[in-house]
Amino acid sequence: MKHGEVWNIVLDPTKGSEQKGFRTCVIVSPDSMNSALETIIVLPMTTSLKDWPTRVNTHFNETEGQAQCEQIRTVSKKRLKTKLGNLSFEEIAKIKLTLKQMLFE
Numbered sequence: 517m518k519h520g521e522v523w524n525i526v527l528d529p530t531k532g533s534e535q536k537g538f539r540t541c542v543i544v545s546p547d548s549m550n551s552a553l554e555t556i557i558v559l560p561m562t563t564s565l566k567d568w569p570t571r572v573n574t575h576f577n578e579t580e581g582q583a584q585c586e587q588i589r590t591v592s593k594k595r596l597k598t599k600l601g602n603l604s605f606e607e608i609a610k611i612k613l614t615l616k617q618m619l620f621e
Contacts, residue, residue, distance in 0.1 A: 517550050517593060519543055520608045522576060524598040525558060525591060540576075542583055542603055544611060545590075555590050559583045559611065570618060572610045574603060583607070585614045 517523070525541045543550065545557035561574060563581045570586035577600065603611075 517543060517556055517596065519545065519547050519550065520602050520605075522561070522600045522603060523558075523596045524600060526595045526597060527560070527589070527591070538597070540581075540600065541589075542574075542608075542611070544588070544608075544615065554593055556593060556596075557588065557590050559585055560587045560589070570614065572607065572614050574607050576603060577601065583611050585611065585618060588615070 521543050523541055523543065525539055526537075527539050527541075528537060540561045541558040542561060543556050543558055550556050561576070561581050561583050563579060565571075565573075565580070565582055568586070571582040571584060574581045574583055583603075
């Protein structure tokens with residue numbers, strides 16, 4: 517489980533408007549955390565495109581979508597089911613910038 521990988525993850529149970537169900541997510545936690553802890557930090561991905569500053573456009577497995585930075589979650593590694601691939605370096609860089617702007621500026 518490495519930074520930038522895309523996995524199918526079981527996000528249930530959830531509350532309210534949290535992303536739920538069996539979802540495609542990108543891992544955003546650093547590899548040092550991923551190897552040391554039983555949890556990882558992920559962003560759900562969606563094909564429901566919104567022109568929001570918290571969304572990062574992605575092109576993954578021939579599909580246009582977005583990483584939902586506003587839905588950042590820490591999850592147990594036990595929730596991960598299937599590795600699907602990796603986002604591009606450029607997409608990961610945009611996600612990092614968006615998270616930085618959301619959380620630290």
